[in-house]
Every structure is written in C-alpha cells, then in structure tokens.
Amino acid sequence: MNSLLRTTERDTARPAPVERFRGQSRRRLFRADLLTVLAWASVAAAIALWLADGGAAGFSTLAGTFTALGIVAGLAGMDLVLLMLLLAARLPVIDSAVGHDRALEFHRKLGKPSLYLLLAHGILIATGYGMAEGLNPVSELVSLWVLVPDMWLAIVSPALFIAVVVTSLVAVRRRFPYEFWYAVHLLTYAAVLTAIPHQFSTGALFAEGTWQRWYWLAICIGTGAALVHYRVLEPLVATVRHQLTVRRVVTEGPGAVSIELAGRHLDELAGNGGRFFIWRFLAPGAWWHPHPFSLSAEPVAFDSSGRGTLRITVRNLGRGSAQLARLRSGTRVAIEGPYGLFSTAARSRNHVVMIGAGIGITPIRALLERTPFEPGNATVILRGHSEAELYLGTEILDLCRRRGATLFHVTGPRSAGGPTWQSEAAVSSGHRLASYAPDVADSDVYICGPSAWARSAISDIRAAGVPDEQLHYERFDW
Incomplete structure (x- = not known):
C-alpha cells in the first residue's frame, strides 16, 4: 500500500x-444532549417538594433561614446523587440519547457539586438548629448524634462521599490500579444507603402520610431497581443466553491480539459494530476484571439458532489486557451491553x-x-x-x-x-x-x-x- x-x-x-x-x-x-436540562429539572422538582410543604416560611427568622437553606442543599445534593446513580446504571434511554461516555462524563461532573451541597446541608442544618437551641454547630452535631438513633449514619455518609470524589479525581485515579478505584467507588452505594434513613425519620417534609414521602421513596426505590436490573440482572441473562466462550486468540500486530468468541443467538448482537461491550473472561485471576472493548467484526451466525462467532481486538496496555493474550480456548465469557452511540x-x-x-x-x-x-x-x-x-x-x-x-x-x-x-x-x-x-x-x-x-x-x-x-x-x- x-x-x-x-x-x-x-x-x-x-x-x-x-x-x-x-x-x-x-x-x-437525530439525537440531542439533554443531560443539563434533566439535572436542573430534577433539582427543581426536589426543591418544589419543600416549597409545596410551606418551606419558604422558614426564612422568617435567622435560625430558620440557616435551617431552610440546609434543607434545600440536602434535597438538591441527594437528588443529584440519585441522578448520578441513574447515569451510571446504563439505562437504554440515556445511552441511546447521549451515549455511554457522555453520560459517565456528566456523572463525574456532578460529583463535586453533590458533595459540596451535602456538606453545606450538614453545616447549615447544624448551624440553624444550634442557633435555635443556643448551641454552637459542633455541639449541635454531637447532640444529634446522641439523641437521634440513625443520625450517625447521616454523619458517616459525607465521609464516604468524600472518599469517592477524591478517588475519582484524574490525578488520583492514575496513581492506583483500576481495581482499587472500583472497590472504593462502590462506597457510593454505602454512602447513599447511610444517607437515606434520617431523611424519613427526622423532619416533617417526608413524614408518614405526606405525598412528598411517597415521591421521594419512589425515586429512591426506582433508582435502586434500575441499578439492579441493568447492572446485574440483564448482564446475567445475556451471559447465560449467549454462552460465549473463547474459540482462539490470534496475533494481529505489535502487542495486539484478536479474540474470536463462539456463542449462541449471536444474530441478536449483529448490527452493533462500533458499539462496545463490557467483557469478563472467567479465568483464574481475570474473572473480576471488566474490559470495555468494541467488536472488531460483526457477529457471524452459522445456523438458525444464531450459533456462530464474533471478534474483539485488544492491545496490551496493562496487566489486565496482557492476560488476554494468554486466554485458553474454551474460557467462558460474561458480557454486558452493547453500549454507546458509536x-x-x-x-x-x-x-x-x-x-x-x-x-x-x-x-x-x-x-x-x-x-x-x-x-x-x-x-x-x-x-x-x-x-x-x-x-x-x-x-x-x-x-x-x-x-x-x-x-x-x-x-x-x-x-x-x-x-x-x-x-x-x-x-x-x-x-x-x-x-x-x-x-x-x-x-x-x-x-x-x-x-x-x-x-x-x-x-x-x-x-x-x-x-x-x-x-x-x-x-x-x-
């Protein structure tokens, strides 16, 4: 050439x-990016819950003003956290509208604002409550920790969020292997779970019998259900249905190999060229490591059951991908996807x-x-x-x-x-x-x-x- x-x-x-x-x-x-609009609309809906409950009346006193601002900050911060989880849940409607990487990029951008709002929530609430009771913010926090059974969870939650946000910074992520970052990132779920109880056990906004309580419960449960369905159940069903195994590994160039996979119902995956899947090769030392690779050749089905082959091509860019060149024929493969707009x-x-x-x-x-x-x-x-x-x-x-x-x-x-x-x-x-x-x-x-x-x-x-x-x-x- x-x-x-x-x-x-x-x-x-x-x-x-x-x-x-x-x-x-x-x-x-045609496609459009609506993530910013979605974020603002979501936060506006959360604040509207408080306004509909007469929350604006809290601005009548100085202590009430601090408390009101703390409630608004907490609602906005928690709402953004739930939105972050939805963006990471790989919902098809979001993936098809803006693409997987743009959704995760926006997910990362929401990290700091969410943390700042949640920290502001704690400081403002402690200040407002303390002013009303004649205590300083630190004493008020200690009092809440002792007197409110699940308040200690709410205080632990920001610490977990701080750990997640800090490890998500590019400069920090590059110092540690993916596995360390991923393990710490799972603290997001713990941070959310520890933040939820006090929202329903303290304050009148989400008291039993209010429609605000049912709304907030619905978005919390809906977010959790979306995560379980799209991050756990669908990948399990796809893995069982397609029954992918490594057929052979072929060298393509300096440090690059093609992995040919055999499986069932591969006709269902046809037409996804360019989009990527998350692959887990179920071999010793490799099964827990997810790999985001695109197909390098469209699936080829050999019979009416869709049994056939597909292919990915990878380059040795680290310890995880280097292992793939040594995969044995017959190694089983778990799959998630396809994702993205490519x-x-x-x-x-x-x-x-x-x-x-x-x-x-x-x-x-x-x-x-x-x-x-x-x-x-x-x-x-x-x-x-x-x-x-x-x-x-x-x-x-x-x-x-x-x-x-x-x-x-x-x-x-x-x-x-x-x-x-x-x-x-x-x-x-x-x-x-x-x-x-x-x-x-x-x-x-x-x-x-x-x-x-x-x-x-x-x-x-x-x-x-x-x-x-x-x-x-x-x-x-x-």
Missing part, C-alpha cells in the same frame, strides 16, 4: 488515497468520515462493515506510527474496495511542533482534515483512538465546521 504522505504539493493539495473504491446505502437519525444509528448525513488510531482502528473496521453509505460517500483515515500499527488494515482495505470508500493511511512519527492527530510529515505538508475529506462539514464523523490523540482530532474536526450532533466518539477509559 502506498504512503499517503508522498506528495509534492502543499497546503491545498489532497493527500493521495491508498485506494478509492465503490460500494452502497444510508440512513438518518454505531450506524447515529447517522444524520449522507457522507461519513471514520478516523481511527492505534487499537481504536478496530471499532472503525466493524463500523465500516455495516454503516450504510453510497459509493464515494465514505472516507476512512487510519493513523499509526508505522504500517504495522494499522491493526486489521488488510481487512479494512478489502472492505473499502467492496463498499466504495476512500482510504487514507497517515503513518510516521508525531509532530514535534505540538499536539496533533496527524504525523509530522502530514503536518509539514500542510494537510488538514479537509485535505482528506473536503465534504467533512456535511458529514457524520466517527473518531476512535487514544484520549490525547482524540482530543486533537476533535479540535480539528470542530475547526472544520462539523457540528457536535455530527461528531460521534466514545472514550472507553474509566
């Missing part, structure tokens, strides 16, 4: 494609541009296999340090030939002039995204690759005039 960087023209020149081919169809779908369902334009780097090329291969487009309406750009790092490159080349896509290989060392998604030779030749895909502003753009590289590419994509609703990407990091 030809290098794409052998061009004597600069600036306005389009790089020479590896090959341009012919192929078929398309589809259109699929044909996100299409909104006739033209499509797919950009992948490193192991992020493999979801591009699966997406290319099923994405509908007319001949000449698709551009595929693969980025690697060398040709050997263009994983599954031969398969992608063959798909482009059959389907009519234009294929570019951007290989070579990174540019020393700053962060860029291209190679040094491409940058020095004056190439931009529009050099590869002149119609990019009127295209759906799919991008998958390492986080820093993806940020650079996304910046270039937006600079080329691509609206956010036409930009589709997933980050699989935790």
Whole structure:
C-alpha cells in the first residue's frame, strides 16, 4: 500500500488515497444532549417538594433561614446523587440519547457539586438548629448524634462521599490500579444507603402520610431497581443466553491480539459494530476484571439458532489486557451491553468520515462493515506510527474496495511542533482534515483512538465546521 504522505504539493493539495473504491446505502437519525436540562429539572422538582410543604416560611427568622437553606442543599445534593446513580446504571434511554461516555462524563461532573451541597446541608442544618437551641454547630452535631438513633449514619455518609470524589479525581485515579478505584467507588452505594434513613425519620417534609414521602421513596426505590436490573440482572441473562466462550486468540500486530468468541443467538448482537461491550473472561485471576472493548467484526451466525462467532481486538496496555493474550480456548465469557452511540444509528448525513488510531482502528473496521453509505460517500483515515500499527488494515482495505470508500493511511512519527492527530510529515505538508475529506462539514464523523490523540482530532474536526450532533466518539477509559 502506498504512503499517503508522498506528495509534492502543499497546503491545498489532497493527500493521495491508498485506494478509492465503490460500494452502497444510508440512513438518518437525530439525537440531542439533554443531560443539563434533566439535572436542573430534577433539582427543581426536589426543591418544589419543600416549597409545596410551606418551606419558604422558614426564612422568617435567622435560625430558620440557616435551617431552610440546609434543607434545600440536602434535597438538591441527594437528588443529584440519585441522578448520578441513574447515569451510571446504563439505562437504554440515556445511552441511546447521549451515549455511554457522555453520560459517565456528566456523572463525574456532578460529583463535586453533590458533595459540596451535602456538606453545606450538614453545616447549615447544624448551624440553624444550634442557633435555635443556643448551641454552637459542633455541639449541635454531637447532640444529634446522641439523641437521634440513625443520625450517625447521616454523619458517616459525607465521609464516604468524600472518599469517592477524591478517588475519582484524574490525578488520583492514575496513581492506583483500576481495581482499587472500583472497590472504593462502590462506597457510593454505602454512602447513599447511610444517607437515606434520617431523611424519613427526622423532619416533617417526608413524614408518614405526606405525598412528598411517597415521591421521594419512589425515586429512591426506582433508582435502586434500575441499578439492579441493568447492572446485574440483564448482564446475567445475556451471559447465560449467549454462552460465549473463547474459540482462539490470534496475533494481529505489535502487542495486539484478536479474540474470536463462539456463542449462541449471536444474530441478536449483529448490527452493533462500533458499539462496545463490557467483557469478563472467567479465568483464574481475570474473572473480576471488566474490559470495555468494541467488536472488531460483526457477529457471524452459522445456523438458525444464531450459533456462530464474533471478534474483539485488544492491545496490551496493562496487566489486565496482557492476560488476554494468554486466554485458553474454551474460557467462558460474561458480557454486558452493547453500549454507546458509536454505531450506524447515529447517522444524520449522507457522507461519513471514520478516523481511527492505534487499537481504536478496530471499532472503525466493524463500523465500516455495516454503516450504510453510497459509493464515494465514505472516507476512512487510519493513523499509526508505522504500517504495522494499522491493526486489521488488510481487512479494512478489502472492505473499502467492496463498499466504495476512500482510504487514507497517515503513518510516521508525531509532530514535534505540538499536539496533533496527524504525523509530522502530514503536518509539514500542510494537510488538514479537509485535505482528506473536503465534504467533512456535511458529514457524520466517527473518531476512535487514544484520549490525547482524540482530543486533537476533535479540535480539528470542530475547526472544520462539523457540528457536535455530527461528531460521534466514545472514550472507553474509566
């Protein structure tokens, strides 16, 4: 295959494609991000509970003002915590509207505001109650701890939330293995459970017989039920139904292997190319480690029962993924998903541009296999340090030939002039995204690759005039 960087023209020149081919169809779908609206509406509903109970009357005195503000802070903080849990529950309606990684990104953004509101709740309540009883806030907290049976749980809860928020900070997460972070993150459930009892045992807002009590019980129980159903029951049912096992492991390039899996009812998973699943390989030392990998090839069913094979391709990026290269044939596999918007369902334009780097090329291969487009309406750009790092490159080349896509290989060392998604030779030749895909502003753009590289590419994509609703990407990091 030809290098794409052998061009004597600069600036306005389009790089020479590896090959341009012919192929078929398309589809259109619209999506919008409503998470911010959802958060505000949810908090407004929580505060409305208090206002409907005559809570505003508390502002008549200074002590009452502190207490009222504390109640509002507690309602808002707890409401945001429940929303965080729903965003992490992998609800299909949220996943199909905004995508898995955007939902988790918003989940993380709510962490600090939730914690600050809950801490403010405790301080303001202690101050307000203390002023009414002639005690300082610390003495009031001690009094509540002694006199109210379940108040100690409410005081322990913020400490658990602090541990979760601190370990969620990027700088802290990177110092510890995923398993440590995940174990600490489970404290979120303990923090929520310890915060709930005092909400119903103290104060009049959620007293027995009030409609506010039933509303709050409903959203607490509903959130818990959603977590159990989508994070526990559905994965168990999918694992039992599909009965996936490792068929073979094949080396694809430097540090990368493809894992071919056999199973039942795989026809139900077809059409999810590009979307990712959570995989657990039930082998000693590996069964507890979840891996978010996309399919690198669509499931192939061999008979009417849907028995067949599917494939994922992974790279050795750590201890967990390194174990996968040594998996034995017959190893059973647990599965969750599919998740995300990195699929044909996100299409909104006739033209499509797919950009992948490193192991992020493999979801591009699966997406290319099923994405509908007319001949000449698709551009595929693969980025690697060398040709050997263009994983599954031969398969992608063959798909482009059959389907009519234009294929570019951007290989070579990174540019020393700053962060860029291209190679040094491409940058020095004056190439931009529009050099590869002149119609990019009127295209759906799919991008998958390492986080820093993806940020650079996304910046270039937006600079080329691509609206956010036409930009589709997933980050699989935790």
